[in-house]
Amino acid sequence: MLFDIDGGLADMSAVTDELGPKPWRRDVWQQFFARLGEATVFDAGRDLVAATAALGFTVIYSTTRPDFTIPATRSWLAAAGLPPAAAVFSRPNKAGTQAALEVKLQHCWIVDRRLRDGYLAAFVDDEPDIVTELRRHGYAGRRFERLHGCDPVDLHAALVFGPGRREFTERKHLREARIAHRTPFTAPLDLASAAR
Known part of the structure; x- marks a missing residue:
């Protein structure tokens, strides 16, 4: 789950x-990134990640921040009380002008194809266009705001099958997954081999 x-x-x-104001120079970005630790956490977002982790999904964080901000980002995630992640994906330093959508599509591809085919349950984002x-x-x-406050069964159904598909229950999904001999979404990731 991204x-x-x-x-x-x-x-x-x-x-x-x-x-x-735009255009932003490199030194302005450096000052901005130096203050990442000052960000506050959205409680509803933190609760959603915690509920998703409690359902057994593997949590992976995605950001369009450059690679060099990963230590500060990991520190912020821990200080904000967010569940630990299997990975934190970021924008490669050399891809500074790469659009946010391209970065997020790369993150989806890495999880869904390189780690394990079909492993990605959903990418949860705050921007409707993305x-x-x-x-x-x-x-x-999936949109954060549409998932906030869902009970566990509805949350699982929304993440796996999409919004508005409440007729699917977790039990039915697990039964169908066994019948199809699919790898469950909660199987552990092998991030070391995916990085190769």
Whole structure:
């Protein structure tokens, strides 16, 4: 399960004043990234990740922040009380101008194809346009706001089958998965081999 960090879990409004008007120079971005630890956590987002982890899904965080911010990002995730992640995916430092959608599509591809075929249950994001594009590219895009407050059965159904599919229960899904001999979504990841 991929969760976007900024906007869904991290409220960056306290540090966006660092950016000022466009166009943004490299030194302005450096100052912005130096203040990442000042972001506050969206409680509803944290609760959603915790509920998803409690259902047995593997939590992976996604961000369009560059690679060099990963230590600060991991520190923030821990300090914010978010569940530990199997991985934190970011934007490669060399891909500074790469669009956010491209970065998120790469993260989906890594989880869904490189780690284990069909492993990605959903990518949860706060931007409706990104969710629409993820779906257009064949990935299960979900919006944070649509998942907040779901009970466990409805949350599982929404993550695996999509919004509005409440007729599917967790028991039915598990039975169908066994019948189809599919690997369950909760099987452990082998991140070391995926990095090769």
